[in-house]
Amino acid sequence: MSPDLSASDVTGPGPARLPDGLPPVVRPYGDTTGDGMVQLSFTLPLPAGKRAEGAAAQLARRMGMDAPMVVHARAISDAFTFFVVYGPVSHVVDVAAVEVVEREYPLLSPKETNAAVRESLHRKLVVVGACIGTDAHTVGIDAILNVKGWAGEKGLEYYREMKVVNLGAQVSVPDLVERAREEQADAVLVSQVVTQRDAHVHNTTTMSAAFREAFPAGRRPLLVVGGPRFDENAADALGVDRIFGRGTTPGEVASYLVHAVAGRSHAGTRATTTATTTT
Amino acid sequence: MSPDLSASDVTGPGPARLPDGLPPVVRPYGDTTGDGMVQLSFTLPLPAGKRAEGAAAQLARRMGMDAPMVVHARAISDAFTFFVVYGPVSHVVDVAAVEVVEREYPLLSPKETNAAVRESLHRKLVVVGACIGTDAHTVGIDAILNVKGWAGEKGLEYYREMKVVNLGAQVSVPDLVERAREEQADAVLVSQVVTQRDAHVHNTTTMSAAFREAFPAGRRPLLVVGGPRFDENAADALGVDRIFGRGTTPGEVASYLVHAVAGRSHAGTRATTTATTTT
Amino acid sequence: MTRRRPRLHLDPEQVTRARTLADAASGPVVDLARTRTTVSVERAVLRAAGLAGADAEGIPWVNHLVDAVRRQVGLEQGIAVPVWDALARAEAPDLTVLAQKAAVDAVGFTLPTGGAREHALVGARAAAAAGVAGIDQARAEREDLVARIGDPPQRPWIYLIVATGDIYEDIPQAQAAARAGADVIAVIRSTGQSLLDYVPEGATREGFAGTYATAETFRLMRAALDEVSHEVGRYVRLTNYASGLCMPEIATLAGLRRLDMMLNDSMYGILFRDINPVRTFVDQRFSRQVHARAGIIINTGEDNYLTTADAVDAAHTVTVSQLLNETFAHEAGLPDHLLGLGHAFEIDPEVPESFRLELAHALLARTLFPDAPLKWMPPTRHMTGDVFRGYLLDGFFNLVGSLTDQDILLVGMMTEAVVTPWLSDRDLALQNVRYVQRAAGNLAEDFVPAPDGLIATRAQHVLGEAVDLLQSIVDSEGGLLTAIEHGTFGGMKRPADGGRGLDGVVVRGEHYVNPVSEILEGVLV
Amino acid sequence: MTRRRPRLHLDPEQVTRARTLADAASGPVVDLARTRTTVSVERAVLRAAGLAGADAEGIPWVNHLVDAVRRQVGLEQGIAVPVWDALARAEAPDLTVLAQKAAVDAVGFTLPTGGAREHALVGARAAAAAGVAGIDQARAEREDLVARIGDPPQRPWIYLIVATGDIYEDIPQAQAAARAGADVIAVIRSTGQSLLDYVPEGATREGFAGTYATAETFRLMRAALDEVSHEVGRYVRLTNYASGLCMPEIATLAGLRRLDMMLNDSMYGILFRDINPVRTFVDQRFSRQVHARAGIIINTGEDNYLTTADAVDAAHTVTVSQLLNETFAHEAGLPDHLLGLGHAFEIDPEVPESFRLELAHALLARTLFPDAPLKWMPPTRHMTGDVFRGYLLDGFFNLVGSLTDQDILLVGMMTEAVVTPWLSDRDLALQNVRYVQRAAGNLAEDFVPAPDGLIATRAQHVLGEAVDLLQSIVDSEGGLLTAIEHGTFGGMKRPADGGRGLDGVVVRGEHYVNPVSEILEGVLV
Ligand code: B12
Ligand code: B12
Numbered sequence A, B: 001m002s003p004d005l006s007a008s009d010v011t012g013p014g015p016a017r018l019p020d021g022l023p024p025v026v027r028p029y030g031d032t033t034g035d036g037m038v039q040l041s042f043t044l045p046l047p048a049g050k051r052a053e054g055a056a057a058q059l060a061r062r063m064g065m066d067a068p069m070v071v072h073a074r075a076i077s078d079a080f081t082f083f084v085v086y087g088p089v090s091h092v093v094d095v096a097a098v099e100v101v102e103r104e105y106p107l108l109s110p111k112e113t114n115a116a117v118r119e120s121l122h123r124k125l126v127v128v129g130a131c132i133g134t135d136a137h138t139v140g141i142d143a144i145l146n147v148k149g150w151a152g153e154k155g156l157e158y159y160r161e162m163k164v165v166n167l168g169a170q171v172s173v174p175d176l177v178e179r180a181r182e183e184q185a186d187a188v189l190v191s192q193v194v195t196q197r198d199a200h201v202h203n204t205t206t207m208s209a210a211f212r213e214a215f216p217a218g219r220r221p222l223l224v225v226g227g228p229r230f231d232e233n234a235a236d237a238l239g240v241d242r243i244f245g246r247g248t249t250p251g252e253v254a255s256y257l258v259h260a261v262a263g264r265s266h267a268g269t270r271a272t273t274t275a276t277t278t279t
Numbered sequence C, D: 001m002t003r004r005r006p007r008l009h010l011d012p013e014q015v016t017r018a019r020t021l022a023d024a025a026s027g028p029v030v031d032l033a034r035t036r037t038t039v040s041v042e043r044a045v046l047r048a049a050g051l052a053g054a055d056a057e058g059i060p061w062v063n064h065l066v067d068a069v070r071r072q073v074g075l076e077q078g079i080a081v082p083v084w085d086a087l088a089r090a091e092a093p094d095l096t097v098l099a100q101k102a103a104v105d106a107v108g109f110t111l112p113t114g115g116a117r118e119h120a121l122v123g124a125r126a127a128a129a130a131g132v133a134g135i136d137q138a139r140a141e142r143e144d145l146v147a148r149i150g151d152p153p154q155r156p157w158i159y160l161i162v163a164t165g166d167i168y169e170d171i172p173q174a175q176a177a178a179r180a181g182a183d184v185i186a187v188i189r190s191t192g193q194s195l196l197d198y199v200p201e202g203a204t205r206e207g208f209a210g211t212y213a214t215a216e217t218f219r220l221m222r223a224a225l226d227e228v229s230h231e232v233g234r235y236v237r238l239t240n241y242a243s244g245l246c247m248p249e250i251a252t253l254a255g256l257r258r259l260d261m262m263l264n265d266s267m268y269g270i271l272f273r274d275i276n277p278v279r280t281f282v283d284q285r286f287s288r289q290v291h292a293r294a295g296i297i298i299n300t301g302e303d304n305y306l307t308t309a310d311a312v313d314a315a316h317t318v319t320v321s322q323l324l325n326e327t328f329a330h331e332a333g334l335p336d337h338l339l340g341l342g343h344a345f346e347i348d349p350e351v352p353e354s355f356r357l358e359l360a361h362a363l364l365a366r367t368l369f370p371d372a373p374l375k376w377m378p379p380t381r382h383m384t385g386d387v388f389r390g391y392l393l394d395g396f397f398n399l400v401g402s403l404t405d406q407d408i409l410l411v412g413m414m415t416e417a418v419v420t421p422w423l424s425d426r427d428l429a430l431q432n433v434r435y436v437q438r439a440a441g442n443l444a445e446d447f448v449p450a451p452d453g454l455i456a457t458r459a460q461h462v463l464g465e466a467v468d469l470l471q472s473i474v475d476s477e478g479g480l481l482t483a484i485e486h487g488t489f490g491g492m493k494r495p496a497d498g499g500r501g502l503d504g505v506v507v508r509g510e511h512y513v514n515p516v517s518e519i520l521e522g523v524l525v
């Protein structure tokens, strides 16, 4: 009878709210405020049996589930067992401490974006896009770039004040650097969808390193990567300027681009102008 | 490219095995040894949005998932969001430290059980069974007690040397204590299926306390509880002698009973003989 | 609702025979019920008359009053005469005070005759009429709301269970469910409530695996659903359970509080709660009369048989129970369109052709009861902790619902074998239903069971077994009561003189009067 | 396999018209392919002749040898004459040493005529014959194993993907999958392999999202599946990908290593890998000739169109592609029973009646290609991170497979939108298939699309659109190549002179000889 009572200390009525109206701490919700309920599934490389079930419970406990219920155990072979576990976790979520990439730019309509580009650059904003490495998933980058667009919004090609060069799939990093220089790109947009063995991370860091090497600091084009499995908070770690994740719309990207490109310099830090050497 | 390498340190070929042939430590397995992959789902009492997704990732991180992928977020209402999260957990399972209730008794056939009862008690072994409290789920206890049995094994009623009194559903604790005394029960078998708000825990501790109060130490019948959501390691905490979980078969229970009742005393610690007062 | 062309041919003679046998089996039981009353029936009369509230311990005043009357003068004449006589004698200004005094034995009850009796009856009948008027008003309100807000656009209606134990958690969950597509919300009751011989009071927050059904939880939830009905543009129905020892009172409260459906099976309490068979049949007849008046759709509980018996072997017991529920319901005045006969998708998924067998059973029910709003219930018994598999089974269950024109679809939960539904389980479950209903669309038009194929053969076979079982019930010495005693349904053996609540049954005396029944049975209007 | 009564009526004249148009559209492309060779076709000849291995950098000897010959004398006459001439001239004792020397330009190749040419050809033809004999032997082995161990007892066959990137993780996963019910195992290739103009060597462990296809990974996996085939009592088939720049070589290795099916689409490489169209058509014709000889079932890739185009709007492009794949395959000698034409369950689940539309499309393919082992592919595009919903969609996909007599069922994974399949995903997916196949049983017998209902109308409509599109391809100036250039398929625009690998295409000279093709085309036997 106690779990919900203790829980309402945490999230119930009363406690202060964050400025945005959210509760400062929350717990997962099964059917009662604060019950902390979570569902888990995983495979352990152990033969099915009590011992494996105990191991599953131990793992769940290590994950913070004090009283795990191992509700399903199925032998996948004589060496692996699949588990479903339910139970309450003791962790609370500290909502105030949540790191989110808040939208740091105003959302503009295509018209506003075009006006802002004219205003700040006095020329077209040049965007070079590609799927790099061996990745051939172009639907995501096409969703952002092609006129057709995504989720009802037109892609960047539709913007009169943007010049879009879409290099397509499986572009090598050297080719991308080269094209960015040739086109005097303001921004390079890269898509990475395959994430097995962290392919997206490796490819992105390779790409950003190549751009850092090829362009003097402050002169390289804006580096933007996107794909469904990126952590939007990882831009610094990956050496890029911005990451866009699952469900990004073209309008967001366009708005970001004017904001960031215009913000960077009014003189124009385009890719060639001051290019040095490259490989 | 590293996760699997680091992982094979843990479970790969080479490291010593436990006496039972199991690896000493394992990690969850997605598609590569040691990748630590786990699937999670839960609801947070937050409106859908980046902040809620960040909160979901935070929770996953607190659960030990260093690089969580929040792959699905769906608004259940304007106050709740449901998440599916995938990713690797950093925890390892220490297989040697897994607590399991190992079968402490030999598995006997009905014939052997009957012989053992005759041998040790020189009379029938008396079992009183019930669903206590408000629980009316009798299928589990019936599976153990009724002749029909479970999973191809006959129930205890089938054993010639057992006397089974099945009280059915929603039996109050005082009634159960009373019947146990009347029947001079060697063992009391209790089923608890409803677990919401820990009903099974409350009912079991109430029951075991009542038996402790009603019988002098060492004279109370063996207390056995069962049900699909019990933690088999919790016998001490619940004040009972043995817990049986999901998928128990009648043969296991019968084998345990002869082992435990015979082991306890050859004189016979039956419920009445030395009963004192009760309420 | 318009029925599609029948897809199953049943021998009309056998159908007639099945119904005739069901009538024959129920007849003696109805006679038994007509000649008895129970403490709960009498308490229901007081509740209809407006007596509410409870003492400090939570024991309702209706219980105190009925117990006191019974102690002093018995219930053979019913509660009405002694109570309204006492009021007429100004023992107390109103029912509540009377009950309070009765609780401490500070009132003397009598059984007047002649003028005094007539006088008492006038008071009682007025009070009862006011109560029934309250039920009528709730019904009119419902009809009005449905007319204004509208019914769900699709069949089957989507029926969802809420079961937190706390009415204040239930409400937002029910509202979220309605917003997400639920057409009917059922608030499950706490374990153990059905064995209480009183109805708890107030906005309870401490149920186990369900929330206590009280006049106040009914009111709160109905108000919450009215609010959301306007918002979603469909009248969202509310369901509870008229079963257990207080079935007549719960039915009365449901009528007054505008509940829209009630679980109300003719044998569930006997079989699954070990409630005395006679008590059950008496209580049930009264409660069904109330439901009929209130325009409440009853939901029967044939699904329950299949949780203890095998769904293939015992398929015909479902049919027999449906036929019995039908005849009992008709006798109590319920028309076909209020008969939510139940059946369930409970065949072991390991059985070959299990999906087709489910289709056969569901079509059989559909064909036998063309005008009843059938309630199609999801897999429970063969659900396991494998929630993925469970989600799939629920999808196939939903598909049977669409292919066989079911009317009410109790939404299955992937966590059936794990926990009472979480908020997210319900949301996922609704997504499942919506996907299946939308994706299958009018697929029923392409579903044409081969004339001599498995589906047709199986349905005919089950009907045959049902007729045989009914025949054996009618033929056996003690009829239905003996059949129940012998474990015919769900394998449960329940003797007519066993089980809970028998001491609450009273054989009606010659002068028995029940002013509520008089109205419901049309003796008075 | 016996086909059930047709459930869909198609206008036979329109069907004939569709096929005539497909033949007309493919004709010019076949002519193009007949008159050209590619570096990979020539390497395939060397592989058939037994040349294997690679230098320290992993560049295969076949590449070195073909490149050297091309540098020195060109490939217009094919690789055979210059290579076996060099051997005849004792430039090296065997092909490997010859290649090693050629790699460092330590051999001089010539294009002899007269007796020397005839002499070289004798050697080349003997080597080619030995290679083809190896393929024949593998085929005979398969036939023998199938006869002894048996085929899967049910249709559709269950086809499962393994994709860890590491052959040593793949093997136990594939074996586990077979034990759990898979009839066909496909080992997906690493991203990027298709753009390599060489076939990697050895037991590779470092693929991304797939494992490198090599002679050795083929061998290891086939051996592992032979082992498990005996264990499970069904011959478990192995699939890989004959696509990309090395299609002819991969096909040859597949034939030699007894692979059983190969992904091999006439236009996939062009559209989805931006491989030059001419290169693709030339490579493809040769690889299909090999598949025909090897008794390998090809799998076409119509599913891919629906990942970029809408599955309802573009349904007819699937039909057109199937018809083109059919005509190209027939021309290359593949009989119907080796034609695993593809199609997929990719309609947006939000579309009303989506399930019936899927049934319509699947029945259309079934009816148009009654003798082809159709490959039915699962939802991918509309799968999301909601793995529960995904599991349900896969169940409905499986049901379409059963209702419309598909032959090969590519098992869908609930984690489609998340990760390459986990061990547990595969196990859950197989459970899903097994449930659906068992539960639905012979439900197809009750599935009778209403004659003028949605399903029939939709199928006819799609066929009509397909005929129109074929007509416009045939009518347009440059035929199929121009249609491809204009983005007709999957919205991808691929000009005939664009894309990767064009420089590997060589127009055959007057004296071109391909000793393997001679055998495959029946010029020599
Ligand atoms: C379509 C598809 C294909 C098509 C691709 C066609 C094409 N021209 O793109 C085909 C059939 C060719 C294909 C092939 C393969 N695929 Co694929 N494919 C998919 C599928 C079904 C859908 C992807 C998609 O189109 N999503 C829709 C787009 C709009 O979403 P998105 O990419 O997330 O993009 C959005 C955002 O992320 C963001 N965004 C994305 N990029 C960028 C870039 C910038 C700059 C910005 C600002 C934003 C942005 O904005 C977009 C709009 O919101 C997914 C499964 C799934 N349901 O997700 C698998 C999937 C992506 N594929 C997968 C794999 C493994 C492959 C193969 C490698 C398999 C193989 N070994 O053969 C091959 C080879 C491809 C290769 N070399 O890369 C895996 C990846 C696993 C992983 N996480 O590593 C997936 C997840 C399937 C699976 N579970 O196995 N695939
Ligand atoms: C059948 C069933 C019913 C039937 C019960 C019929 C009957 N006579 O038992 C009916 C329809 C009556 C019913 C009613 C209710 N049920 Co119910 N029911 C189930 C169901 C579908 C199957 C349970 C079952 O029979 N399992 C098969 C048996 C053999 O397994 P078992 O009990 O685990 O027993 C095995 C072991 O645990 C062990 N064991 C069990 N007891 C013992 C005892 C001893 C001594 C030993 C040694 C071993 C042992 O051995 C057995 C054999 O291996 C489950 C869902 C599910 N699929 O699990 C819900 C379920 C148990 N019910 C549930 C609920 C909430 C109810 C209700 C309270 C709902 C309501 N509010 O109306 C009611 C009221 C019942 C009450 N007062 O208790 C919940 C419990 C949730 C929770 N975890 O708290 C469940 C999980 C469904 C759900 N998700 O909501 N139910």
Ligand SMILES: Cc1ncc(COP(=O)(O)O)c(C=O)c1O
Pocket: C189, C190, C191, C192, C193, C194, C241, C242, C243, C244, C263, C264, C265, C268, C273, C299, C300, C301, C302, C304
């Ligand atoms: C027909 C019927 N009545 C009543 C109930 C509720 O049972 P109780 O409230 O007695 O636990 C159920 C449970 O599902 C039922 O099916």
Ligand SMILES: Cc1ncc(COP(=O)(O)O)c(C=O)c1O
Pocket: D189, D190, D191, D192, D193, D194, D241, D242, D243, D244, D263, D264, D265, D268, D273, D299, D300, D301, D302, D304
């Ligand atoms: C027909 C066909 N060929 C080949 C492939 C593999 O593509 P690649 O190996 O070129 O990445 C696929 C992928 O699904 C396919 O469908």
